[in-house]
Amino acid sequence: xxxxxxxxxxxxxxxxxxxxxxxxxxxxxxxxxxxxxxxxxxxxxxxxxxxxxxxxxxxxxxxxxxxxxxxxxxxxxxxxxxxxxxxxxxxxxxxxxxxxxxxxxxxxxxxxxxxxxxxxxxxxxxxxxxxxxxxxxxxxxxxxxxxxxxxxxxxxxxxxxxxxxxxxxxxxxxxxxxxxxxxxxxxxxxxxxxxxxxxxxxxxxxxxxxxxxxxxxxxxxxxxxxxxxxxxxxxxxxxxxxxxxxxxxxxxxxxxxxxxxxxxxxxxxxxxxxxxxxxxxxxxxxxxxxxxxxxxxxxxxxxxxxxxxxxxxxxxxxxxxxxxxxxxxxxxxxxxxxxxxxxxxxxxxxxxxxxxxxxxxxxxxxxxxxxxxxxxxxxxxxxxxxxxxxxxxxxxxxxxxxxxxxxx
Numbered sequence: 155x156x157x158x159x160x161x162x163x164x165x166x167x168x169x170x171x172x173x174x175x176x177x178x179x180x181x182x183x184x185x186x187x188x189x190x191x192x193x194x195x196x197x198x199x200x201x202x203x204x205x206x207x208x209x210x211x212x213x214x215x216x217x218x219x220x221x222x223x224x225x226x227x228x229x230x231x232x233x234x235x236x237x238x239x240x241x242x243x244x245x246x247x248x249x250x251x252x253x254x255x256x257x258x259x260x261x262x263x264x265x266x267x268x269x270x271x272x273x274x275x276x277x278x279x280x281x282x283x284x285x286x287x288x289x290x291x292x293x294x295x296x297x298x299x300x301x302x303x304x305x306x307x308x309x310x311x312x313x314x315x316x317x318x319x320x321x322x323x324x325x326x327x328x329x330x331x332x333x334x335x336x337x338x339x340x341x342x343x344x345x346x347x348x349x350x351x352x353x354x355x356x357x358x359x360x361x362x363x364x365x366x367x368x369x370x371x372x373x374x375x376x377x378x379x380x381x382x383x384x385x386x387x388x389x390x391x392x393x394x395x396x397x398x399x400x401x402x403x404x405x406x407x408x409x410x411x412x413x414x415x416x417x418x419x420x421x422x423x424x425x426x427x428x429x430x431x432x433x434x435x436x437x438x439x440x441x442x443x444x445x446x447x448x449x450x451x452x453x454x455x456x457x458x459x460x461x462x463x464x465x466x467x468x469x470x471x472x473x474x475x476x477x478x479x480x481x482x483x484x485x486x487x488x489x490x491x492x493x494x495x496x497x498x499x500x501x502x503x504x505x506x507x508x509x510x511x512x513x514x515x516x517x518x519x520x521x522x523x524x525x526x527x528x529x530x531x532x533x534x535x536x537x538x539x540x541x542x543x544x545x546x547x548x549x550x551x552x553x554x555x556x557x558x559x560x561x562x
Contacts, residue, residue: 259307306356308431363430370437
């Protein structure tokens with residue numbers, strides 16, 4: 155188990171794609187150097203309520219003791235505009251000049267939104283990507299150093315922030331290349347204590363990014379290659395990560411060999427998560443539009459929504475890209491001969507790691523289909539889906555995801 159005490163960083167790897175990444179056990183202890191490298195002198199540390207209570211969090215803050223540091227951790231659930239507003243107030247009160255983001259996708263996105271608004275006027279949503287009447291992003295954006303604690307969104311290597319409206323729950327995307335963190339410290343030790351359910355949901359989020367990026371319309375062989383290798387990593391490590399988490403929750407003590415295997419699995423998923431976020435600069439697809447609607451209408455966890463929608467969405471997509479499905483199947487099952495086997499593999503993986511098999515099992519009311527379809531249809535993620543998606547198609551996909559007994 156990870157303790158609060160600093161450990162000697164060993165076998166760290168440094169690579170840049172697209173930002174500077176330090177990967178390996180103990181990478182978090184490179185924080186003071188990373189902050190200095192990007193020129194921060196008064197950092198604001200942005201995390202969430204749960205992360206701020208973990209035993210290793212305070213020592214990370216203490217590693218910046220030579221600098222005046224403030225902390226903002228009032229982030230929880232799907233991030234909303236009011237959390238950004240509170241974080242921006244904390245940033246200005248501290249007279250901060252940069253942000254250290256520690257956590258999963260929610261604090262990462264809030265941190266980026268705070269950075270965007272640090273020197274820009276108006277309301278955050280006036281900078282929504284694609285808004286024809288939006289304000290320009292033309293002012294300085296302070297630097298961000300990111301320390302991920304989940305393997306799902308890959309927001310630490312992304313250039314956008316996804317924030318929901320407090321009242322409507324509609325997701326708004328703010329995008330600018332300068333929102334990309336300048337330094338990432340990817341330390342798999344910080345994932346060792348993640349519960350099994352969170353490990354599973356975030357892992358399936360990463361897998362969905364990888365799959366949809368590979369299937370998205372357009373020519374981008376770099377993203378395609380990254381997506382396929384990311385899928386291989388998920389196939390190799392996600393089930394093990396969930397199994398290790400279940401064993402920890404049961405109070406089992408690990409041998410040194412088992413502990414090393416757990417760390418390797420968490421590291422594999424951490425890289426797969428970053429690869430998914432890099433790959434989906436090519437585009438996403440219908441699964442994400444369905445999942446965004448579930449988060450908007452039912453406040454469903456994004457990764458879990460993706461996980462439950464993925465089989466139905468892929469059944470819809472299979473006829474449009476049979477060769478790509480066969481390629482994906484062969485990455486996760488070298489003996490595969492049919493693209494359908496990839497969907498079978500997704501379902502079997504979900505069963506192994508405890509993903510609910512349907513929206514019915516997730517307690518989503520079937521009466522919400524019309525509202526879900528309306529929100530999903532207006533979500534831009536499906537525009538690059540390999541198979542065009544109509545309102546009727548969305549209805550069919552949702553009914554498929556509900557399972558037997560939901561009539562057309």
